[in-house]
Amino acid sequence: MIVAATSTKALWYLTRGSGIVSLVLLTASVVLGVSTAARWASAKWPRFITEGLHKNISLLSIVFLAVHIATAVLDGYVHIRWIDAVVPFTSTYRPFWLGLGALAFDMLLAVIVTSLLRVRIGHRIWRAVHWLAYGCWPIAVLHGLGAGSDNGQQWMLFIDLAAVAVVATAVFARFVVPATTHRTNTPLVGGRA
Numbered sequence: 001m002i003v004a005a006t007s008t009k010a011l012w013y014l015t016r017g018s019g020i021v022s023l024v025l026l027t028a029s030v031v032l033g034v035s036t037a038a039r040w041a042s043a044k045w046p047r048f049i050t051e052g053l054h055k056n057i058s059l060l061s062i063v064f065l066a067v068h069i070a071t072a073v074l075d076g077y078v079h080i081r082w083i084d085a086v087v088p089f090t091s092t093y094r095p096f097w098l099g100l101g102a103l104a105f106d107m108l109l110a111v112i113v114t115s116l117l118r119v120r121i122g123h124r125i126w127r128a129v130h131w132l133a134y135g136c137w138p139i140a141v142l143h144g145l146g147a148g149s150d151n152g153q154q155w156m157l158f159i160d161l162a163a164v165a166v167v168a169t170a171v172f173a174r175f176v177v178p179a180t181t182h183r184t185n186t187p188l189v190g191g192r193a
């Protein structure tokens with residue numbers, strides 16, 4: 001009895017921890033994606049580093065999301081089915097907030113699968129699907145805010161605010177500040193302007 005209660009609690013902590021790590025990784029991935037698209041680079045930080053980090057952090061976020069979802073389903077304290085993780089708004093437990101999580105997960109899967117198949121599907125389709133990332137991230141933030149048990153905590157508020165601040169800054173710098181100020185299409189070192 002005690003063992004079952006302890007393992008359920010462990011799963012619950014894992015759900016929360018992996019959810020937070022997933023959100024942080026997703027945030028980093030969005031910022032790195034924006035940086036790649038905007039071609040921000042310098043001599044000390046060439047673009048291939050940003051691109052490599054963007055790809056690997058995105059893949060890592062899927063690993064943590066798998067843990068997040070598996071522990072949420074396996075923790076029998078509340079009834080969440082596997083299908084609730086992929087079909088939005090079907091869960092009997094917090095249908096709206098979990099539905100947002102499922103929606104964000106589906107969008108992320110679409111973005112990652114099309115990225116892995118980029119050469120086969122072509123640049124236009126890949127790019128069209130990749131725009132989903134801009135929708136996926138805020139939906140994931142809302143899901144965390146609505147479903148999470150740690151929202152009353154100051155440190156969680158700090159994580160959420162920091163995530164919103166960095167993404168907002170990156171998006172603002174890319175789309176609002178004139179692109180010419182940032183673009184470095186030519187190499188900075190040894191290159192001609």
Ligand code: HEM
Pocket residue numbers: 015016017019020022023026065068069072073080084085086098101102103104105108140141143144145147148149150151156
């Ligand atoms: C991109 C997808 C997702 C991200 C980034 C994400 C992230 C998060 C975050 C940050 C929290 C708050 C954790 C806390 O307050 O400690 C959370 C809570 C939660 N998520 Fe997700 N999530 C995602 C998808 C899903 C999916 C598909 C499910 C479906 C099973 C799910 C189930 C849960 C549950 C049950 C909680 C509440 C845990 C608690 O009791 O505190 N999440 N998620």
